[in-house]
Amino acid sequence: MINLVWLVPCFPLLGFLLNGVGRRVFPKGVTGIIGCLTVLASFLISCGIFNAVRADGFTAQTVHLFDFISAGSLHLPFDFYVDQLTSLFLLIITGVGFLIHLYSTAYMHEESGEGFARYFAYLNLFVFSMLLLVLGANYVIMFIGWEGVGLCSYLLIGFWFKNADFTKAANKAFIMNRIGDLGFLIALFWMLQQFGTLTFTEVFPKAAGLGMHATVLTGITLLLFVGAAGKSAQIPLYTWLPDAMAGPTPVSALIHAATMVTAGVYMIARSNVLYTLAPATQWVVAVVGVLTAVFAASIALKQNDIKKVLAYSTVSQLGYMFLGLGVGAYTGAVFHVMTHAFFKALLFLGAGSVIHAMGGEQDMRKMGGLRGPMKITYITFLIACLAIAGIPPLSGFFSKDEILGQAFAASPLLYVVGLAGALMTAFYMFRALAMTFHGTFRGTEAQRHHLHESPPAMTLPLIVLALLAIAGGWVGIPEVLGGHHGLSAFLAPVFAPSQPFIVRHEAAHRTELLLMAIATALVIIMILWALRLFNRYKDDGKPFSGFARVLADKWYVDELYDAAVGRPLKSISGMLDRVVEKAGIDGLVNGVGRSVRWGSRQVRMIQTGQVGFYIFAMVVGMVILLVVGIFL
Amino acid sequence: MLTFLLILIPLLGGLITFGLKGNGARIWSLATALVTLALAATAGVAFRQDPSGLGLDVSWIRQLGSRFSIGLDGMGMMLVLLTAVTYVVIFLAALRHDYERPHHFYGLMLLTQAGLMGVFTAYDALLFYVCWELVLIPVYFLCSIWGGPRRIAVTFKFFVYTFFGSLLMLVGIIYLYFQTPGTHSFSWEAFTHLQLGAGEQQWLFWLFFVAFAIKMPVFPFHTWQPDTYEQAPTPVTMVLSAIMVKMGLFGIIRWVLPVLPQGVAHWSHLVILLSVIGIVYASCIAIVQTDLKRLFAYSSIAHMGLMCAAVFSGSEVGMQGVLVQMFNHGIIITGLWVVVEMLEQRLGTKAIGDMGGIALKAPRIAIAFMIICLGNVALPLTSGFVGEFMMFSGLYHYNGWMMAVAGLAIILGAVYILRMLQRVIFGDANSLTEKIKDIKTHEWLAVAVVIGLILFLGIYPKPLLELVGHTTQTLWALRG
Numbered sequence A: 001m002i003n004l005v006w007l008v009p010c011f012p013l014l015g016f017l018l019n020g021v022g023r024r025v026f027p028k029g030v031t032g033i034i035g036c037l038t039v040l041a042s043f044l045i046s047c048g049i050f051n052a053v054r055a056d057g058f059t060a061q062t063v064h065l066f067d068f069i070s071a072g073s074l075h076l077p078f079d080f081y082v083d084q085l086t087s088l089f090l091l092i093i094t095g096v097g098f099l100i101h102l103y104s105t106a107y108m109h110e111e112s113g114e115g116f117a118r119y120f121a122y123l124n125l126f127v128f129s130m131l132l133l134v135l136g137a138n139y140v141i142m143f144i145g146w147e148g149v150g151l152c153s154y155l156l157i158g159f160w161f162k163n164a165d166f167t168k169a170a171n172k173a174f175i176m177n178r179i180g181d182l183g184f185l186i187a188l189f190w191m192l193q194q195f196g197t198l199t200f201t202e203v204f205p206k207a208a209g210l211g212m213h214a215t216v217l218t219g220i221t222l223l224l225f226v227g228a229a230g231k232s233a234q235i236p237l238y239t240w241l242p243d244a245m246a247g248p249t250p251v252s253a254l255i256h257a258a259t260m261v262t263a264g265v266y267m268i269a270r271s272n273v274l275y276t277l278a279p280a281t282q283w284v285v286a287v288v289g290v291l292t293a294v295f296a297a298s299i300a301l302k303q304n305d306i307k308k309v310l311a312y313s314t315v316s317q318l319g320y321m322f323l324g325l326g327v328g329a330y331t332g333a334v335f336h337v338m339t340h341a342f343f344k345a346l347l348f349l350g351a352g353s354v355i356h357a358m359g360g361e362q363d364m365r366k367m368g369g370l371r372g373p374m375k376i377t378y379i380t381f382l383i384a385c386l387a388i389a390g391i392p393p394l395s396g397f398f399s400k401d402e403i404l405g406q407a408f409a410a411s412p413l414l415y416v417v418g419l420a421g422a423l424m425t426a427f428y429m430f431r432a433l434a435m436t437f438h439g440t441f442r443g444t445e446a447q448r449h450h451l452h453e454s455p456p457a458m459t460l461p462l463i464v465l466a467l468l469a470i471a472g473g474w475v476g477i478p479e480v481l482g483g484h485h486g487l488s489a490f491l492a493p494v495f496a497p498s499q500p501f502i503v504r505h506e507a508a509h510r511t512e513l514l515l516m517a518i519a520t521a522l523v524i525i526m527i528l529w530a531l532r533l534f535n536r537y538k539d540d541g542k543p544f545s546g547f548a549r550v551l552a553d554k555w556y557v558d559e560l561y562d563a564a565v566g567r568p569l570k571s572i573s574g575m576l577d578r579v580v581e582k583a584g585i586d587g588l589v590n591g592v593g594r595s596v597r598w599g600s601r602q603v604r605m606i607q608t609g610q611v612g613f614y615i616f617a618m619v620v621g622m623v624i625l626l627v628v629g630i631f632l
Numbered sequence B: 001m002l003t004f005l006l007i008l009i010p011l012l013g014g015l016i017t018f019g020l021k022g023n024g025a026r027i028w029s030l031a032t033a034l035v036t037l038a039l040a041a042t043a044g045v046a047f048r049q050d051p052s053g054l055g056l057d058v059s060w061i062r063q064l065g066s067r068f069s070i071g072l073d074g075m076g077m078m079l080v081l082l083t084a085v086t087y088v089v090i091f092l093a094a095l096r097h098d099y100e101r102p103h104h105f106y107g108l109m110l111l112t113q114a115g116l117m118g119v120f121t122a123y124d125a126l127l128f129y130v131c132w133e134l135v136l137i138p139v140y141f142l143c144s145i146w147g148g149p150r151r152i153a154v155t156f157k158f159f160v161y162t163f164f165g166s167l168l169m170l171v172g173i174i175y176l177y178f179q180t181p182g183t184h185s186f187s188w189e190a191f192t193h194l195q196l197g198a199g200e201q202q203w204l205f206w207l208f209f210v211a212f213a214i215k216m217p218v219f220p221f222h223t224w225q226p227d228t229y230e231q232a233p234t235p236v237t238m239v240l241s242a243i244m245v246k247m248g249l250f251g252i253i254r255w256v257l258p259v260l261p262q263g264v265a266h267w268s269h270l271v272i273l274l275s276v277i278g279i280v281y282a283s284c285i286a287i288v289q290t291d292l293k294r295l296f297a298y299s300s301i302a303h304m305g306l307m308c309a310a311v312f313s314g315s316e317v318g319m320q321g322v323l324v325q326m327f328n329h330g331i332i333i334t335g336l337w338v339v340v341e342m343l344e345q346r347l348g349t350k351a352i353g354d355m356g357g358i359a360l361k362a363p364r365i366a367i368a369f370m371i372i373c374l375g376n377v378a379l380p381l382t383s384g385f386v387g388e389f390m391m392f393s394g395l396y397h398y399n400g401w402m403m404a405v406a407g408l409a410i411i412l413g414a415v416y417i418l419r420m421l422q423r424v425i426f427g428d429a430n431s432l433t434e435k436i437k438d439i440k441t442h443e444w445l446a447v448a449v450v451i452g453l454i455l456f457l458g459i460y461p462k463p464l465l466e467l468v469g470h471t472t473q474t475l476w477a478l479r480g
Helices: A002-021 A028-054 A084-107 A113-135 A139-157 A164-195 A200-210 A215-231 A240-246 A249-258 A260-270 A272-276 A279-300 A306-326 A330-357 A375-389 A395-410 A412-437 A445-450 A456-476 A486-498 A509-534 A547-552 A554-604 A611-631 B002-018 B023-049 B074-093 B102-121 B125-146 B151-179 B188-192 B198-215 B224-231 B234-256 B261-287 B292-311 B316-347 B363-376 B383-398 B400-406 B408-424 B441-459 B462-479
Strands: A061-071 A074-082 B056-061 B066-070
Touching: A002 A028, A002 A061, A002 A074, A002 A113, A028 A084, A028 A113, A061 A139, A061 B316, A061 B383, A061 B462, A074 A084, A074 A113, A074 A139, A084 A113, A084 A249, A084 A260, A084 A330, A084 A456, A084 A486, A113 A139, A113 A249, A113 A260, A139 A164, A139 A215, A139 A240, A139 A249, A139 A260, A164 A200, A164 A215, A164 A240, A164 B383, A164 B400, A164 B408, A200 A215, A200 A272, A200 A486, A215 A260, A215 A272, A215 A279, A240 A249, A240 A306, A249 A260, A249 A306, A249 A330, A260 A272, A260 A306, A260 A330, A260 A486, A272 A279, A272 A486, A279 A306, A279 A395, A279 A412, A279 A554, A306 A330, A306 A395, A306 A412, A330 A375, A330 A395, A330 A456, A330 A486, A375 A395, A375 A412, A375 A456, A375 A509, A395 A412, A395 A456, A395 A509, A412 A509, A456 A486, A547 A554, A554 B151, A554 B261, B002 B023, B002 B066, B002 B074, B002 B102, B023 B074, B023 B102, B023 B462, B066 B125, B074 B102, B074 B234, B074 B316, B074 B441, B074 B462, B102 B125, B102 B234, B125 B151, B125 B234, B151 B198, B151 B224, B188 B234, B198 B234, B198 B261, B224 B234, B224 B292, B234 B292, B234 B316, B261 B292, B261 B400, B261 B408, B292 B316, B292 B383, B292 B400, B292 B408, B316 B363, B316 B383, B316 B441, B316 B462, B363 B383, B363 B408, B363 B441, B383 B400, B383 B441, B400 B408
Parallel strands: none
Antiparallel strands: A061 A074, B056 B066
C-alpha cells in the first residue's frame, strides 16, 4: 500500500491537467466530476495508507521516485516519506479537500464554463502541491510544495482578476510568503553546510548528535520559523491572510484556513527534534504564537465583514498552534490543526452559504435573522462556533485545552495571555453568529426574497464537517477526563526522537481539571455576553470611535508596513534609477567616451602639416630617449 | 567534423540567405536553424557516448603557431544546444514578421550564429578571439539598421564599450602567448599549463575580466545593456540576452578559471561583492521600470550577477548551478522576449502602463507569459529553480551573509514580476487591448518549445546536470 503513495498527488495533478487543457470544451458537469473525483480517489488511497500506517509493527518508509538534483556533494532525490504525521495530513488534506471541491461545484456555478474549469484546475493544483509538501522526504521536496501552494494561493486569491484590489491582494500574499521563503532557503543552505544532507532521516540524528543549545540549531530553527511565519501568517508576516479573503470563499476555507496555512505547523512538527534541541527558538515560537493569537483576536472583535472575522480568527488560531509547538506540545499543535481544519472549514463554508444566499453581501451589519430561512447553515455554523470557542465535548475544546494546559506548565503568563485570546474568540464568534443569524433581517427587500437554504452539494459538506467538528476531538481525550489520547499514542513515533531532550512540564491532574473548569466557565460567560449585546443588533450607521476604531482599522499595521517598507523601496528604487544609474554610472561611461573624443580633438591639433615642427618634435623625442637611456 | 559543421552550416546558410528574396529568406533561415539544431542534437548524442571524439585540430596560421582547434566539452555542448534551440525559437516566433530587406536581416542573424558556435567550440585563444569579434560585427549592423529610434547612438556605445573590453583581452592573450614555451602557442592546453607568478596573474586577471564583465554584464559595467535591449530588434535582443551574455561567463569558465587560478583567488571577493551589489541594485531598478524590455533587461542583469557570483564562489555545486542556469536562463529569457514581441506586434507598444486585460482577451498569451515568468522567479519545478538553488547554495558556502543579501533578489524578483503581470495580463481590457488577437500557430510552437523545456528541465534536470558535469569535473581536476 505504501508504495502506491505516489498516486495520492498524481490524481489531483491529472485533474489539473485535464481541466486545464479541456477548459474550453468540458461542460461544467464534467469539470466538476473530474475535479471532485480525482481528490476523492486520493482520499481513498490516503485511507488505505492510514490503515497500513496504523497497523502494528509499521515503521516509517521512504519511497524513492527519481533523482531530482544530483551534483558534486549535493544529492537531492525526489522521495516521499510516509509516517504517522504524513498519513494524518494526507487524510485532512484530501478529506476536507474533497468536501470543499464538492461544495465548490454549487458555489461557483455562476462562473462561465472556462472560469469554472480554471477554478477547479487551480484547486486541484493546490491539492497536488499541498500533498507534495507533506509527502516530501527532504526539505527541498517540501519546499517545492511550499512554494507551489503559495503559487496556487496567489492564483486563487486573484481568481477574479478583473478587480485590481484582488490582484493586489494576491501579489501581497505571494510576496510576503517569499519573504518567509528566503528565511527557509537560508536555513536549508545552513543545514546543507552543517549536515551535508537535507533528508529528514539523516538530518535529525545528526542534529541530535550536536546536543542541546547548539548555536547552529538555534540559527537554523529561527530561519525555518521565518518561513513558517510567512506561510502560516504569524506576526510580523500575517497581514496577507486577511487580504487573501478576496478569493472565492471555498478557497478561503481550504487554503486559507484548513490546509495551506497549517504548513508551517507541519514543518515545525516534522522538524520537532531540531526545535526541541533549540529551547531559545522555542521561546520565540511560543511568544510569537501567543502574541499573534491575542493580537489577531483583538482585531476580529471589531470586524464587520464576516470573512474578515474568520480570517483574523484563523490567524489567531494558528497562533495557538505555534504556542503549542513552542512549549513542546507537538501533539497538541497537530491535534489543533486537525480540529481547526474541521471547524474553520465549516465556518468558512457556512459563511459562503450565507454570502451565496445574500447575493454576494459580506457585511454582517446588513444581515440578521438568517436562522429562519437557512436552518442547516445556522445549526452547523452554531456547532462550529461552539467548537472553536472550546465548549466541551466539541473538538476545539480538547485540542485547545491541551495546548493551554502545556502552556501553563511552561509558564503561567503564556497561559493567561492565551486564555485572554480564547475568551475573545468566544466573544467575536458569537458576535458574528448573532449579527448574522439572530435578530431581524437588515438587508434589502430584494435580498430578503432571494434568501434560501443552499443546495445539497453545499449543505452536505456542512453536515459532514459539523459531525467532524463535534466528534473530531474524541480521538484525543486526555487521561484526566478518563480518555487515553489515541492521537498521542498514534503520533508518538514521530515525536519520539525529541523525547530524550524534552523538558517535561507536567501539571498535576487536579490543576488541569481546575484550569479546564475556569476556562470553560469564562468562555460561557463571554458567549452569553456576546449574545446579549448582539442578539438585537441594530445598525445605527455610526462608525467605530476611540479604541474600537484602532481595532477596526487593524492597529494600522498595513499603513505602518507601507510607510516603513513599501514606499521607501519604491522611492529608493526610483532614486537608483534616475540618479545612480542614469546620471552616475552611465554618466561616467558617457563622460569617458566624451573625454576621449575631446582629447583626440586636442591631439589632432599637433598634426599641423609643417615638416619643420615634425623634425623638431623628433629631435626632442630622441634627446629624451637618450637622457632616459643614460641615466636610468 | 560534426563540430566543424556546427560552424559551417550557419555560415554557409547565412551567406546563401543574402542572395534570396522575400519569403525565401525566412524559410531558408528557419530550415538552416533546424538543420543546425539536428546537428547539435546529433553531437549531443555522440558526446554522451564519447566526449573526446568531437574535436578537430588543423593547422591554421602556421607562422603564429595558431591552430584551428575546436572541440566540445560539457559546457560547450550545452551552449551549442542552447544556441541551436534559441535560433529555432527566434525564427519561429519571427516567421510572420516583415523586416525590411529580410535577406540581409536573416543572413546577418545566421552569421552571428556561426560566430557564436565558433566561440563556444574554440580551443585556441586566437581563434576564440576572432570568433568573439566576428559575433559583434553582424550584431552591430543588425542593431543599427533594424533597431528602434535611438539605435545609432545606442549601438555605437554598445559597440565601442564591448570592443574596448575585447582589446584588453587581446593584450592579455598576446601576453600569455609569449609566456608559452618553445615555439609559442595559443592552445588552451598550453595556456592552462603556464607557470605564472601570483602578481602576474593578478593584473592579467583584469585584462580578461573587464572584457567578460562588460559582456555579461556585471555591475557597474552594465549600462550599455538596457538601452541596447530596448533599441535592438527583438530577435537580436534574444540573441544578445540568451546567448551573447553567456559568452562572458563562458570566457571566465574556459579561459580565466583554469589559466589564472591565483588571480581568481585574489580577486574573487571583490568580484562577488560587485555581483551581489549588482543583483540587489538591478532588482530594485527593475521595480520602477515602465517598459517591458527594460524591465527584463534589469531582471537579466540581476540573474547574470548571481551567476557571476556563483562562478567565483569556488564551490562545485555553485559551478554546476551556473552551468545549468546558463542554459535555463537563456531559454526563459527567450520566452519572455517572444511574449513581449507578440504584445508589441499586436498593441504597438511595450509600455506596461498601457496594457491590461490580456488574460481576458488573449488567455493563451497570458498563460504562456505566466508560466515563463514563474520560471523567471525560479519557482520550484520550473527550470529556473534548479540552477538558482544550486548557485545560492554555492554562494552560501562561500559566505552566508553574501548569500542572504543576494537572496533579496528572491523577494524583489517576485515584486517586479508580479507588479508587471498585474498591470499587463490582469485587470480589465482597455481600448488598446480590447481587440488583441490570441496566439498564432507558429508563435504557439515557439512558446511550446520554451515552456516544454522550462517544465521538463525543472522536474527532471538530470540530463542537463550530467552534461555540464563534465566541465565541472575537468575544472576541478585541473585544480588538483
